[in-house]
Amino acid sequence: MGNTIKALRRGIKAGVESMAHPTHSRFEAGGKRVVCSHCGNTTFDWVGVLGISHAGYGIQCSNCTHLEYFGNRPREVG
Numbered sequence: 001m002g003n004t005i006k007a008l009r010r011g012i013k014a015g016v017e018s019m020a021h022p023t024h025s026r027f028e029a030g031g032k033r034v035v036c037s038h039c040g041n042t043t044f045d046w047v048g049v050l051g052i053s054h055a056g057y058g059i060q061c062s063n064c065t066h067l068e069y070f071g072n073r074p075r076e077v078g
């Protein structure tokens, strides 16, 4: 239960941050630049927390709208 609340709080924070930065961003996860696995694009928009049984972080490709999904928050690199 505590984890769910924490995940929700993180989701709200991500949502607020995405509104503060409406332009597409680039991300890194695990020390590697995030590249869309469908089209190879490197700019994404936050979609906040995804999932009900497993909370994670989703970013949506700004070109093809494919969703990349991470258990840990990817680092925004501009």
Ligand SMILES: [Zn+2]
Binding pocket: 036, 037, 038, 039, 040, 041, 061, 062, 063, 064, 065, 066
């Ligand atoms: Zn794409």
